Amino acid sequence: MNLVELHNITYSYPRTAQPALRDLSLAIPQGQFCTVVGVNGAGKSTLCYLLAGFVPHFYHGELTGTAQVAGHDVAQTPLAEMAADVGLVFANPFNQITGARFSVREEVAFGLENMGIPRAEMLARTEEMLALTGLSDLAERSPYALSGGQQQRLAIASVLVMRPRLLVLDEPTSQLDPAGTQEIFALLAKLVRRGETAVVLVSHELEWIGQHADRVVVLDDGRILADGPPRAILASEMLPIPGTRYTQAARRARAEGLAPAQGELPVTLREAVAFFRQA
Amino acid sequence: MERIKKDFTTLTLVMIPVAIAINVAVGQLVILLKLPLYLDSIGTVLVGLLAGPWAGAITGTISNLVWSITGLFPQAWAWAHVAAIIGIFAGLFGRFFKRTPWLWFAGGLATGITAALLSAPVSAYIYGGVTGTGQDFIVGLFRATGASIIESTLGQGIVSDPLDKFVTFLLVFLVVLGLPRRFLLRFPRSENVT
Amino acid sequence: MSSFTLYQPRDSGLHRLHPLTKLTLTLCGVATAVVLPGFWPNYLLFALFLLPLAAWGQIVCPLLRAVWPIWWPFVLSLFLVQGLFWPGGTPIVTLGPLSFKQEGVLFATAMAGRILVLIGSFLLLSLATRPDALMNALTARGLSHKLAYIILAAIQIVPRFQAKAETITAAQQSRGLETQGNLLRRARALLPLLGPLILSSLMDVEERAIALEARGFGRRTLRTSLILLSEQPWEKGVRALLLLATAVLILARTVLALR
Structure with a gap:
């Protein structure tokens, strides 16, 4: 059974005329690293909220179709139960700090406290997660005294420590500076290599996606426009996304007659080097 | 009971500390501008209006307890019940907000008078008639006319509180009009304001 | 900070x-x-x-x-x-x-x-x-974890707001807003300062609620705690004694006043 099974999902926020998701079907197997791209307003955030249960349980509105995530029927499962199996991280690092705890370590443990995990296990899991996210040295600090990138790593640690079967990240670097963005993608690469958790990542960082993702889903106007391995999608000519800068450069070179008109366009840096060497 | 449970959504719970922070920050802004007002219950009134009287009461009470526990304003605990009443009144008068705004503003005056009546005994019997602020000047004026301590603190309250709460209710009115409708609909008492 | x-x-x-x-x-x-x-x-x-x-x-x-x-x-x-x-x-x-x-x-x-x-x-x-140790002790004695959250979050958010208020004041002053001068002028400065402060903070509330729910805040299970509070064996006695002495004092004072 797939970890995520969405069938014919149509969803509208309350008092809106246009649905945010239209007849959307999507299946994600265990452990897959799936990325979602698309223009603003394409329904990416709504999809994230649906996977974590905030659509429909927090936003209400009208949901049709069936959504199974980590064995739960999303429409029937209270948020509190979804939280144990689906972790959600979003763009603003500051708003994800609960404010209920005074140190980084306690902030990470907060979710486990709510789940009633025994203290010894809680300590072990918290330390493990602090080490994984590189926050061990900052464990005694106030969460508010961290940089944006550190706060975002803290947000990831705080949901991962609950051992979700699916981690959903909605543009986790869009409000970070380049250094913070680097930190998050390095951490994500590490997570994906561990392969313990399925990840759904919404991001505009196409180069990175091209290198690391198993799969790219293109959303447009609430529908899935394309779905496949990064190479096929990111080098495609038909999509409302520009492709990576390597693809763009190769495309331009081809148009100017500087490269052979046949063959696959490069997506990653290494492919680009090979492509231009050929040319 | 059902209604109270509906009022205390996670959104309400999250809004309360934000409202308390608004109370403190606006209170300090007013001191910075040297205005003869407090305006340190704007957040409380906002919660009362958007999440009902009991959420308002909790906001007021905890606002004052937090000031005491943190040592920023240790004397505040004694007026916690006044802060609670302000939240309750905002919640009760909230129903007039949209259709008969003048009753909402009248609610501000009523809140001020009630706050004055409730806070006067505290300053009179616990703090010897003073609060350690510029308002004590007015208490002194009343004392100079031969009024008793409780009469003087009551007089000071009646002079300051209704105006302060009227302006508070007015400012909340203006702020809420500036909030997007989509956002207001998320609150448990959205029927008050949309 | x-x-x-x-x-x-x-x-x-x-x-x-x-x-x-x-x-x-x-x-x-x-x-x-x-x-x-x-x-x-x-x-x-x-x-x-x-x-x-x-x-x-x-x-x-x-x-x-x-x-x-x-x-x-x-x-x-x-x-x-x-x-x-x-x-x-x-x-x-x-x-x-x-x-x-x-x-x-x-x-x-x-x-x-x-x-x-x-x-x-x-x-x-x-x-x-x-404050977090105090709240922890109180929740262990039955205080609602929601109330404890409100108190601790307020304590941590307030300084952020004071900073925000200062930033907004500086920004508005640089755009020519007058915060000095006579009473009317100062009063007129209030809304341009207050509006942005309250609006921006209220708009954050929704995301903060989602973050809290995503951490299982709404669960009804029994909660555990990372903070471990220690207590000397004699502390219970001291507390009882203090409360008793205070009660006696209040009683004595009331009796004296009634006489």
């Missing part, structure tokens, strides 16, 4: 006390201050009870530094309002048309003593107790 709490970490016996014991000390101090009659008792209470406790906690200087700026406006007001304007009363010092009255000065001195203990009791608690 500025912090909203006054907490001073020390390795002291007072700091190691269970938060509930310190809270009991504070509440008993407050109740005692209000019922103690007369001129001297509250000053004695401060000198013989609060100061030694502060010495035990190695926080005498921080305590005095924290008490002073809150206490002296009260003292000033008390002496001016009650000293100068006590109706009737025996003049002792005359300044032009005004004079300090004996009854007023005595009243002001007694009240100043009470306020000293009221302020000092709470400040002793805030200087020697982490």
